Amino acid sequence: MALPTTTTAENLHDRPTVAPRVDIVETSTGVRLIADMPGVSPDSLDVDIEPGQLRLTGRRSRTIPEGAVELLGGRLADYERTFALSDDVDLEHVTASMSDGVLTLELPKHARSQPRRISVQRA
Amino acid sequence: MFHHWNHFDNQFSALNRLHGMLDQVLRSPASNDMDGLNASVYDAGEHYLVSFDVPGITEDSIELDVHGTTLTMTVSGSELTLSDDESLHRRERRPVRFKRSLSLPDKVDPEQVRADLSDGVLCVKLAKSPDAKPRRIAIGR
Numbered sequence: 001m002a003l004p005t006t007t008t009a010e011n012l013h014d015r016p017t018v019a020p021r022v023d024i025v026e027t028s029t030g031v032r033l034i035a036d037m038p039g040v041s042p043d044s045l046d047v048d049i050e051p052g053q054l055r056l057t058g059r060r061s062r063t064i065p066e067g068a069v070e071l072l073g074g075r076l077a078d079y080e081r082t083f084a085l086s087d088d089v090d091l092e093h094v095t096a097s098m099s100d101g102v103l104t105l106e107l108p109k110h111a112r113s114q115p116r117r118i119s120v121q122r123a
Numbered sequence: 124m125f126h127h128w129n130h131f132d133n134q135f136s137a138l139n140r141l142h143g144m145l146d147q148v149l150r151s152p153a154s155n156d157m158d159g160l161n162a163s164v165y166d167a168g169e170h171y172l173v174s175f176d177v178p179g180i181t182e183d184s185i186e187l188d189v190h191g192t193t194l195t196m197t198v199s200g201s202e203l204t205l206s207d208d209e210s211l212h213r214r215e216r217r218p219v220r221f222k223r224s225l226s227l228p229d230k231v232d233p234e235q236v237r238a239d240l241s242d243g244v245l246c247v248k249l250a251k252s253p254d255a256k257p258r259r260i261a262i263g264r
Contacts, residue, residue, distance in 0.1 A: 101243015
């Protein structure tokens with residue numbers, strides 16, 4: 001999946017934002033970042049990657065019927081969070097998927113950064 | 124006129140009850156996993172709308188029960204699973220797993236509850252019982 005390179009920072013003006021909770025997993029080939037962003041559809045999510053930086057911005061959809069009285073107010077903030085990326089992440093091969101309000105990003109490391117075991121041939 | 128004032132008072136006491144309920148939810152000892160709880164409740168006249176954040180949860184992990192004025196939600200999300208060659212660097216997410224009851228100001232019709240799950244948000248629409256719906260009183264000339 002190609003990653004969008006546009007930014008929605010302008011559109012997020014005047015709306016409260018919150019940092020999504022994330023898990024970061026080190027895998028055998030790189031890093032997996034899992035972010036909870038309930039209320040965000042794949043269309044309203046931007047993943048911006050540049051050398052040294054990863055930024056997530058997600059707009060939360062709101063479906064409040066007109067004239068409804070709020071009895072209990074939930075947090076309806078948009079999401080925004082920036083992460084520092086180490087140089088060994090292969091920016092060309094980052095993949096993103098989103099399901100049920102959870103974003104999963106696979107950030108592979110350059111092949112040269114991955115541990116390798118050299119098989120030894122019998123002479 | 125008198126009828127209107129009464130309605131107004133009822134709404135405020137309902138609001139107070141709900142806030143008291145949320146306080147209980149947040150302070151109960153079993154709620155350590157719940158400070159991420161994000162819920163909203165709306166009164167849309169004919170029905171209530173309740174929404175909860177349940178990221179990563181699918182339909183089969185959610186149970187809803189309606190009894191009188193009470194909506195009980197049981198959500199059983201699972202822990203993050205890692206394979207042998209993976210290790211956790213940072214953990215902020217928590218399993219979405221809770222059982223909570225919500226007291227609504229008016230009785231709802233258990234036969235008319237609709238739940239939608241979309242992008243990790245559970246929205247429950249509960250029709251009020253016929254006797255709890257707002258009515259406009261015609262004034263005879």
